[in-house]
Amino acid sequence: MSQRMVVVGSQWGDEGKGKITDYFATRADMVVRYQGGNNAGHTVMFDGNKYSLQSIPSGIFNPATVNVMGNGMVVNPESVVAELQKLHDRGITDYKLFISNRAAMVMPWHIMLDGAYERRKGDAQIGTTQKGIGPAYSDKYSRTGLRIGDLLEPDYFRERLEAALDVKNIELKSLGLEPLDVEEVYNRYMELARQIGPMITDTSDLINEALESDAKVLFEGAQGMMLCIDHGTYPFVTSSSPSAASVPVGAGIAPKWIDTVVGVAKAYCTRVGAGPFPTEIDGELAHEIRERGHEYGTVTGRPRRVGWLDAVVARYTSRLAGITQWAIMLLDVLSGLDKIKICVAYDLDGKEITTPPSTIATLARCKPVYIELDGWKEDISGIRDFDRLPENAKAYIRKIEELTKTPVGMISVGPDRSQTIIVDPALNRF
Ligand code: GDP
Ligand code: IMO
Ligand code: MG
Numbered sequence: 001m002s003q004r005m006v007v008v009g010s011q012w013g014d015e016g017k018g019k020i021t022d023y024f025a026t027r028a029d030m031v032v033r034y035q036g037g038n039n040a041g042h043t044v045m046f047d048g049n050k051y052s053l054q055s056i057p058s059g060i061f062n063p064a065t066v067n068v069m070g071n072g073m074v075v076n077p078e079s080v081v082a083e084l085q086k087l088h089d090r091g092i093t094d095y096k097l098f099i100s101n102r103a104a105m106v107m108p109w110h111i112m113l114d115g116a117y118e119r120r121k122g123d124a125q126i127g128t129t130q131k132g133i134g135p136a137y138s139d140k141y142s143r144t145g146l147r148i149g150d151l152l153e154p155d156y157f158r159e160r161l162e163a164a165l166d167v168k169n170i171e172l173k174s175l176g177l178e179p180l181d182v183e184e185v186y187n188r189y190m191e192l193a194r195q196i197g198p199m200i201t202d203t204s205d206l207i208n209e210a211l212e213s214d215a216k217v218l219f220e221g222a223q224g225m226m227l228c229i230d231h232g233t234y235p236f237v238t239s240s241s242p243s244a245a246s247v248p249v250g251a252g253i254a255p256k257w258i259d260t261v262v263g264v265a266k267a268y269c270t271r272v273g274a275g276p277f278p279t280e281i282d283g284e285l286a287h288e289i290r291e292r293g294h295e296y297g298t299v300t301g302r303p304r305r306v307g308w309l310d311a312v313v314a315r316y317t318s319r320l321a322g323i324t325q326w327a328i329m330l331l332d333v334l335s336g337l338d339k340i341k342i343c344v345a346y347d348l349d350g351k352e353i354t355t356p357p358s359t360i361a362t363l364a365r366c367k368p369v370y371i372e373l374d375g376w377k378e379d380i381s382g383i384r385d386f387d388r389l390p391e392n393a394k395a396y397i398r399k400i401e402e403l404t405k406t407p408v409g410m411i412s413v414g415p416d417r418s419q420t421i422i423v424d425p426a427l428n429r430f
Helices: 017-025 077-089 108-124 133-141 148-152 154-174 184-198 203-212 244-251 284-292 313-323 389-402 426-428
Strands: 006-008 032-033 041-047 051-055 066-069 095-102 218-222 260-267 269-271 305-307 325-329 339-348 351-353 365-374 408-410 418-422
Touching: 006 017, 006 244, 017 041, 017 218, 032 203, 032 351, 041 284, 066 203, 077 418, 095 184, 095 203, 095 305, 108 133, 108 154, 148 154, 148 184, 154 184, 184 339, 203 218, 203 244, 218 244, 244 313, 260 313, 284 305, 284 389, 313 339, 313 389, 325 389, 351 389, 365 389, 408 426, 418 426
Parallel strands: 006 218, 006 260, 032 066, 032 218, 066 095, 260 325, 325 408
Antiparallel strands: 041 051, 269 305, 339 351, 339 365, 408 418
């Protein structure tokens, strides 16, 4: 079994990546976030405590694990400081955390513009987390952005800030927003630099050193493949690619290091924010699943939309992200249902298709084609052994494997670290 494992979201985010990362982080030497920012909300539960992390890696609870915020992230220093404060307040003070000097930095105008762009979209709003993620990645790729390492060179930082605000203030004013004062932003970021400065380093170097010495390195994806900027339901997506394919660039390592990719999938589907969701259900059943799964956004508190498992999506994302094993999450939430549906194809104008179309206009015309399986009544949250699951739960898992041509490596039957069933013993060797 590999010493390197990627944890990837395979649906629309909130699949349980935080739980899975934390599960393996207890034995990982290093945990690395490689994309996204504080739009993520990763929940970790152990010993009766529940934590929510936004941009900080989920290995932060193990004092021996080195946590890295990689260059592919967009990092808001304000949020890092606030998150660390929250952890300190709860007694988490013994940790190792490093931030890439090459990571794009979220600036105050990114957050303002995220809000303004959304408001102007009216009914076509994406429903972003309003953390400035899209505008920050846009600035990175238009080469006008600032990077975390700039904070360590105050004169250079000021130069970049002045050049950026020269243009951004025109845009802010044109959108009816208050322009920003160079001095104020400069002073605030220099204050933040004093707090996070010691954590800023060349993290690619750090990760490569770890890999070369055969350390156990875990890469923690954020969001999910259907929110991928390239392969998701564009434009209702985030601004990065959560794929395992992003790990080499977003962490600064060679592709040869990646072999095991755990695809995290709920036993059903959820989506928070707007955009197409072919297997969405509503009414009493959706309400029941939402309440049982506590399906409310970790970052924004918004109720999550709920639907059946979509095997079209699962097959697509397994292939794209190179998923070697599934982690099937929240299986306990389905207990008690008479029948459980799985979408196996889409009906597009009378023709069955088995991969998602590229435009949301066409996707909106797709109707899910379902198969129906018998449910189970038993409470499974205390089960730790696959063989002890009810027969129908086992059949459901086997059906997922068959439909997606990807084996199930582990199953989660509750939010706590301990509520985990390892199906593939090889995973225990990480
Ligand atoms: P992430 O963004 O992928 O890390 O997922 P979130 O933390 O945003 O959302 C997953 C939610 O499901 C959290 O509230 C978890 O505590 C919870 N959760 C994770 N695994 C299970 C499970 O197996 N059963 C139940 N009932 N809840 C789970
Ligand atoms: P984790 O890592 C669920 C969604 C937002 C919105 C769209 C774009 O917890 O799974 P953004 O702020 O990124 O520009 O928003 O993407 N979104 C998420 N949904 N889980 C997430 O992260 C998400 N991160 C972004 O709701 O629809
Ligand atoms: Mg989440």
